[in-house]
Structure formats: C-alpha cells, structure tokens
Amino acid sequence: MAEQKKLLEIKGLKQYFNEGKANEVKAVDNVSFDIFKGEVMGLVGESGCGKSTTGRTIIRLYDATGGEVLYDGVDVHGRKSKKQLKEFNRKMQMIFQDPYASLNPRLKIADVIAEGIDIHGLAKSKEDRMNQVYELLETVGLNREHANRYPHEFSGGQRQRIGIARALAVQPEFIIADEPISALDVSIQAQVVNLMKKLQKEKELTYLFIAHDLSMVKYISDRIGVMYFGKMVELAPADELYRNPFHPYTQSLLSAIPAPDPIAERTRRRKSYDPASHNYQDNESVEFREVTPGHFVLCSEREFKQYQVQSKH
Amino acid sequence: MVVEKVLQVKDLNISFHTFSGEVKAIRGVNFELFKGETLAIVGESGSGKSVTTKSIMRLLPEHNSEIKSGQILFDGKDLTKLKDKEMQKIRGKDISMIFQDPMTSLNPTMKIANQIMEPLIKHQNMSKHAAKERAVELLKLVGIPKPEIRVNQYPHQFSGGMRQRVVIAIALACNPKILIADEPTTALDVTIQAQILELMKDLQKKIDTSIIFITHDLGVVANVADRVAVMYGGKIVEIGTADEIFYNPQHPYTWGLISSMPDMETDDEELFSIPGTPPDLLDPPKGDAFAPRNPYVMKIDLEQEPPFFKVSDTHYAATWLLHPDAPKVEPPDAVKRRQNQYVGTGVGVGAGTFPGNKEGK
Numbered sequence: 302m303a304e305q306k307k308l309l310e311i312k313g314l315k316q317y318f319n320e321g322k323a324n325e326v327k328a329v330d331n332v333s334f335d336i337f338k339g340e341v342m343g344l345v346g347e348s349g350c351g352k353s354t355t356g357r358t359i360i361r362l363y364d365a366t367g368g369e370v371l372y373d374g375v376d377v378h379g380r381k382s383k384k385q386l387k388e389f390n391r392k393m394q395m396i397f398q399d400p401y402a403s404l405n406p407r408l409k410i411a412d413v414i415a416e417g418i419d420i421h422g423l424a425k426s427k428e429d430r431m432n433q434v435y436e437l438l439e440t441v442g443l444n445r446e447h448a449n450r451y452p453h454e455f456s457g458g459q460r461q462r463i464g465i466a467r468a469l470a471v472q473p474e475f476i477i478a479d480e481p482i483s484a485l486d487v488s489i490q491a492q493v494v495n496l497m498k499k500l501q502k503e504k505e506l507t508y509l510f511i512a513h514d515l516s517m518v519k520y521i522s523d524r525i526g527v528m529y530f531g532k533m534v535e536l537a538p539a540d541e542l543y544r545n546p547f548h549p550y551t552q553s554l555l556s557a558i559p560a561p562d563p564i565a566e567r568t569r570r571r572k573s574y575d576p577a578s579h580n581y582q583d584n585e586s587v588e589f590r591e592v593t594p595g596h597f598v599l600c601s602e603r604e605f606k607q608y609q610v611q612s613k614h
Numbered sequence: 615m616v617v618e619k620v621l622q623v624k625d626l627n628i629s630f631h632t633f634s635g636e637v638k639a640i641r642g643v644n645f646e647l648f649k650g651e652t653l654a655i656v657g658e659s660g661s662g663k664s665v666t667t668k669s670i671m672r673l674l675p676e677h678n679s680e681i682k683s684g685q686i687l688f689d690g691k692d693l694t695k696l697k698d699k700e701m702q703k704i705r706g707k708d709i710s711m712i713f714q715d716p717m718t719s720l721n722p723t724m725k726i727a728n729q730i731m732e733p734l735i736k737h738q739n740m741s742k743h744a745a746k747e748r749a750v751e752l753l754k755l756v757g758i759p760k761p762e763i764r765v766n767q768y769p770h771q772f773s774g775g776m777r778q779r780v781v782i783a784i785a786l787a788c789n790p791k792i793l794i795a796d797e798p799t800t801a802l803d804v805t806i807q808a809q810i811l812e813l814m815k816d817l818q819k820k821i822d823t824s825i826i827f828i829t830h831d832l833g834v835v836a837n838v839a840d841r842v843a844v845m846y847g848g849k850i851v852e853i854g855t856a857d858e859i860f861y862n863p864q865h866p867y868t869w870g871l872i873s874s875m876p877d878m879e880t881d882d883e884e885l886f887s888i889p890g891t892p893p894d895l896l897d898p899p900k901g902d903a904f905a906p907r908n909p910y911v912m913k914i915d916l917e918q919e920p921p922f923f924k925v926s927d928t929h930y931a932a933t934w935l936l937h938p939d940a941p942k943v944e945p946p947d948a949v950k951r952r953q954n955q956y957v958g959t960g961v962g963v964g965a966g967t968f969p970g971n972k973e974g975k
Contacts (some may be wrong), residue, residue, distance in 0.1 A: 343738075347803040347804070347805060347806075348803055404831065405854035427637075442702060456891055458891070459891075475884060486658040486659055486830060487658065487830050487832070487875065487888065488658055488870060488871060488888040489658075490874070491874035491875075491885040491886065491888075492887040492888075492889075494885055495884050495885050495887055495952050498884070512801065513804065514832075515804070516875065516876050517876060519876070520885065521877035542895050553805060554804065554805060556808075557804040557807065557808040558804055558806075559806045559808070559811070559831070559833030559834050559836060559837040560833055560873050561833050561835070561836050561872065562836050562838060562860065563836045563856040563857055563861075564837075564857070564955075565836075566836045566837045567962055569806050569837075571812070573805075576642075580900035
C-alpha cells in the first residue's frame with residue numbers, strides 16, 4: 302500500500318453483555334487494531350468469537366463497554382451532536398449477511414436505495430433522486446427497470462447487490478461487510494466479491510470484511526485479523542498469515558479449511574487447538590506483540606522469543 | 615472394476631405442481647452408487663440435488679410432487695413403486711439420512727436416548743434395555759464424551775457440532791447400506807466441520823456403508839468424495855472420479871464452478887464468475903440448459919440437448935464441446951493450471967487427449 306494513513310483506530314475495545322451479572326459474556330475483550338485508508342481488512346474466526354460484535358460495535362450499533370474507536374481521529378462513541386452523528390453515519394455503512402432479512406419487504410427497491418439519500422438530503426430534486434438510484438443500480442450490475450420492483454422479486458445474489466447499492470447511496474468512505482457472501486451460492490459469491498473489489502478500486506473505499514470462509518477472505522483482504530473467544534490472537538498481511546501462522550489457533554483454523562484439491566486433501570494433516578497448550582504461568586503477561594513488521598500475535602514474552610526465532614527460518 | 619451396485623437411479627423425472635405451473639425439477643437423472651463409496655453431488659441451489667436424494671428416501675411432499683417416470687432400484691426393488699408401509703421398513707434401516715441443520719433435526723422435547731433408541735426398537739426389535747445400551751455405545755462411537763450422562767440429556771444441552779454427531783449416531787444406528795448426507799456440515803464452523811468429516815469417513819470404513827454427500831462446497835467434496843456428480847438445471851451434466859472432476863473437468867459449468875473459487879495463486883486477477891442466473895425450470899430451455907450462461911456457447915446448444923460423451927470409463931460429460939466436430943476451446947486459466955498439475959502428478963491421461971467417443975442418446 303502506498304499510503305498508510307490510519308482511517309480507523311480501535312483501542313482496547315470491549316463489549317460485554319450482561320455486564321456484572323453471573324452470565325456476563327465478554328464478546329469482545331480488549332481488541333486493538335488499526336484500519337488504513339483504502340485497505341481491505343479481513344476479520345475471521347468461528348461463530349461466537351466476537352467478529353460480528355466487533356463490526357457492530359465499531360459502527361455504533363452497540364455502545365462499547367470500554368475502549369475507543371477513533372474514526373479520522375474522532376471518537377465514534379463519544380458525545381456528539383445530532384448533526385455530527387448524522388455525518389458520521391453517512392461515512393460508515395454496513396452490508397449485512399442475510400440479503401433476505403436486510404431489505405424492507407414493503408419498500409420498492411428505489412425507496413430502499415434512496416432511504417439514505419433522503420435522510421441525508423443528498424438529492425436536489427425528485428428527478429435527481431431517481432437518477433442517483435438508476436446510476437447506483439447500474440453500478441452494481443442491475444438495471445433501471447428494477448427500481449420499481451419489490452425485494453421478493455429478486456434472487457439472493459441480486460438482493461445482495463441491492464444491499465451494496467443501498468450502502469453506496471450515501472457515498473461512504475468505509476464499509477463494514479458482515480459475511481456478505483455466506484448466504485450465496487458459490488457461482489454467485491464470485492460475482493459479488495468481484496463487484497465489491499471493483500467498487501473499492503473505483504471509489505477508493507475501505508472495507509472491514511467479516512467472514513468465516515477463509516479462502517475468500519484471503520482473496521479479498523490486504524490484512525487479516527484472527528479472533529478467538531473475544532480476543533484478537535493474530536493480525537498480519539493476508540499472504541504472510543497464510544504462509545507463516547504463528548499462533549496455534551490460527552494454525553488449527555488454517556489446517557481445517559478443506560481445499561478444492563483432492564490430492565492435497567488426501568495428505569492433509571489437521572491440527573487441533575488446545576488453549577491449555579500455551580501453559581501460561583501466573584507471572585507471564587500475555588500481550589499483542591509485533592513478531593515481524595506488521596505481523597502481530599497474542600503471546601507471552603517466552604512465546605514471543607520463540608516465534609521470533611521461528612520467523613528467521 | 616467389479617464392484618457391487620447398491621443403488622441405481624434410472625432416467626428419473628420429477629415435477630412439482632405449483633400455482634405458476636409445472637416445475638420440472640429433475641429432468642432425466644441417471645447414476646449408480648457402488649458399495650463403500652462416497653458419491654458427492656454438487657450444484658447450486660435449485661439444481662435438483664436435494665430433490666434427487668429426497669426422492670430416494672421418498673420424502674417429497676405428496677400433494678404437489680410427482681415422479682413422472684424413472685426407477686430407483688435398491689436391493690431388487692423399485693423404490694418409486696413401494697407402498698408407504700414397505701418404504702417405512704427401508705427408511706432409517708437400510709437407507710438413512712443426515713440433514714443440514716442439526717438445530718432443527720432433533721426433537722427438542724425428547725431425551726437423546728429415546729431418539730437414538732427409536733430406530734433400534736422399530737427396526738431391530740431390540741428391548742428397551744438393550745437399545746439404551748446400544749445408544750450409549752453409538753454416542754461413544756461418534757465421539758461424544760461421557761455418553762452415559764449425555765444420553766439422558768436434551769438436544770438444547772448440546773452444541774451444534776455435538777448435535778450433528780447425535781444425528782449421525784441416529785442415522786447409523788441400524789448400520790444402513792446407504793447414508794444420504796444433505797449438506798451435513800454447512801451450518802458448522804470450519805474446525806467442527808473438519809471433525810465431522812473425519813468422523814464420517816472413519817465410520818464409513820467401520821460399517822462399510824455407501825454415502826451420497828450433497829454439498830456446494832468444493833473443498834468438502836475434495837475431502838470426502840470418491841466420485842462426483844455435477845448437477846445443473848435438474849440434470850447431471852458431468853460425472854467422474856474426484857480426480858477427473860477436479861483436474862480434468864470437461865463441462866463449461868464445472869469449469870465455472872471450479873474457477874470461481876479462489877486458490878492460492880489467484881491473487882490480483884479477477885475471480886472467474888459464471889454470469890447470469892440458473893434456468894427457470896417452469897419453462898426449461900429447449901437445448902442445453904446452461905447455454906445462456908455459457909461463454910463457449912455454440913448454435914447447437916440452443917437447439918438440442920447434448921448427450922453424455924465418454925471421457926474415460928468413469929468420466930462422462932454432457933456438453934457439445936466434446937463432440938468430435940466441435941471446435942477446440944481453451945478452458946479458463948484456473949482450470950488449465952489444474953490440468954497441468956494433474957499431468958504433473960502422472961495420475962492419469964493429460965488434457966486434450968480424450969477420445970470423444972459418442973455415446974448413444
């Protein structure tokens with residue numbers, strides 16, 4: 302990446318549910334990372350590891366229990382006037398997993414897409430509004446006749462395109478895509494991923510791409526963060542993460558993805574992860590440390606040295 | 615190969631009657647299942663993979679589905695002609711099924727023990743006591759820790775992966791000859807998926823059952839399948855061994871499927887994607903159903919359905935591109951990389967040397 306301007310800084314983010322009660326859940330526990338302008342940051346992990354909660358807390362769908370999220374240096378969760386909040390909401394948009402549940406079935410596609418345009422007053426006239434809608438539909442590979450239809454008339458892939466058009470309508474800078482392709486068929490997944498990649502280049506967008514399909518994440522992301530039980534355990538450039546995973550959980554996750562390659566599958570050896578294998582002592586502090594430039598691992602001082610030795614080979 | 619056939623599906627045609635008309639969901643499906651093998655059926659939603667297997671189990675809704683023609687031969691009987699009572703003796707005993715969603719396929723109001731005992735008592739005339747002992751054994755077999763305690767619990771006390779293990783235990787209770795697994799790992803995480811796949815392969819060896827495995831994840835297919843059938847628009851368009859389908863695919867749809875998955879080498883190039891959407895089976899196209907999405911489409915594709923062309927003894931594909939008179943086309947790069955890899959391993963014949971024998975229609 303040419304420019305390394307930080308668009309988002311996430312510092313010690315915590316999201317606890319049922320805080321202080323017996324059934325407290327630490328969904329996101331002290332997670333810190335940066336997202337640079339113009340990059341695609343991937344976030345992977347098993348269900349329940351807190352990846353979606355992280356995304357939702359960043360965009361302020363949840364109020365964070367602790368920590369801060371800085372967008373262009375401004376705290377997202379800090380006190381804001383209505384006007385500031387509105388401006389912030391325009392810059393950050395979200396694409397959801399389920400294209401069936403995320404579109405209002407009673408609105409025509411034109412109104413689904415233009416909702417943001419109306420709220421933010423981005424259209425000068427009715428005509429301008431419709432022209433924007435038509436343009437957006439064409440951008441995402443649909444055509445203008447679709448504007449007068451209802452969501453139920455579209456297939457899953459088409460709906461996800463509408464979801465993308467809706468997010469783009471307010472000219473955002475940053476888009477959080479929460480498992481945008483998980484509900485789609487393989488052949489349609491490639492269409493949507495290609496579209497997202499193309500739009501990113503054209504509009505200089507920044508993405509946080511949340512998914513559990515690791516091969517797609519590698520393909521689209523510049524950097525990838527791996528989460529496990531509410532904690533970020535490893536963060537590295539996409540290729541680096543796949544080539545040199547340090548954390549045993551990342552290794553186990555990577556070894557579990559079946560590859561579309563029967564010969565490789567016959568010789569595959571699956572690693573399993575046992576959190577007890579770290580054998581942390583009470584006096585060891587487990588922190589997020591930079592093992593090689595840009596490659597962070599959650600580890601103790603002892604493991605840190607071990608990883609550094611490994612990285613030299 | 616002299617391998618015993620356990621199941622034979624012959625020229626199956628199934629339609630659904632809906633408000634908008636007759637949906638021809640299955641249009642002439644033929645395949646065989648051999649003893650001890652795993653046959654994977656792949657294809658996108660609506661291609662007919664689930665309908666095919668549900669018809670084997672006779673689980674299609676009676677009020678609107680109709681088997682227009684064809685036979686499903688199992689153990690000398692045609693399953694399409696059996697009476698309900700006779701079918702009940704086969705279902706869950708000789709042929710059993712694992713469904714996609716372990717959250718909804720168990721009865722939430724029944725203890726695990728009773729759910730596993732049900733087929734044992736019904737099909738094997740076991741006493742309650744013996745069935746319970748066998749239930750504990752089965753739970754142990756599928757890798758559930760502390761089976762004596764777990765057997766007395768309810769489904770909500772199990773995680774998704776554990777529930778799917780219970781479902782597998784129920785399906786295997788009577789040592790079925792055929793196990794149909796309809797996307798058994800789609801709802802699970804990758805790490806749990808890997809465990810379940812390993813478990814299924816392990817159990818298959820132990821009880822020598824044949825598996826029909828439905829999935830749309832080609833990685834899973836590569837992991838479990840001996841043979842692969844690719845379905846599109848209610849038909850099988852290509853069938854062959856896993857190696858043949860992954861390293862020497864012939865049908866443009868298979869090419870599309872395989873190259874739309876990123877591999878380690880696709881980095882900056884655009885992913886190959888199949889344009890358009892699946893065919894409307896209310897009014898299936900006249901020629902090749904894939905023609906409107908096929909970048910290699912020829913005139914004949916729009917007029918006549920392609921027959922199966924033989925690529926090898928085990929490998930057949932229904933595309934006019936294999937006709938001796940067809941122009942030679944270059945498959946997408948991702949497929950060529952695979953073909954080279956295949957030649958490199960010396961597993962079989964290289965690309966481009968297929969004879970293109972014409973099989974009767």
